[in-house]
Amino acid sequence: KAGVTQTPRYLIKTRGQQVTLSCSPISGHRSVSWYQQTPGQGLQFLFEYFSETQRNKGNFPGRFSGRQFSNSRSEMNVSTLELGDSALYLCASSLAPGGDQPQHFGDGTRLSIL
């Protein structure tokens, strides 16, 4: 069974640009969550999607958005990129929301802002 797949693995952008990251969950998993990992702040929750609906959102500005498609694949978008957006962005999938299912992570997309 294939794991969580994130594309691209690496991305370099400049300030002011926008970026879209993609996540394909494990087959059969319908809940997808996104996290940002930085050396200073550690791992922080961005948002969670289930059945194409955002169920929960972390404390990030509106420049960070996402969506989920009918096949459970998810994308996150960051507009007007800032230097502080440089981070490893991790996607996790689980069978369903509710907290009783383990979350499985992809290898992440490393975003560097110049």
Next chain:
Amino acid sequence: KQEVTQIPAALSVPEGENLVLNCSFTDSAIYNLQWFRQDPGKGLTSLLLIQSSQREQTSGRLNASLDKSSGRSTLYIAASQPGDSATYLCAVVTGANNLFFGTGTRLTVIP
């Protein structure tokens, strides 16, 4: 707001030693607690998940315990190996399905 703390931040042990990693959280109203490992440049690998109603979980050389009332969890690694070298993260789920992570313990097992 849930806060998760892991002590120590870094740990070096000789191969073969048993070791304990600690995790504490401020809000005991959790659904579950999950331990992960992260290798450099990689994502997170799930090690163990303990439901809020459970006291411990075991997988191979790993044993995780949970004391929800005191807000503590430990990860015990028996007979450590160089391949165990990684950063270990604990995370709790409260309310919705989002994980609150600790800052991790960087483990180095010296051959």
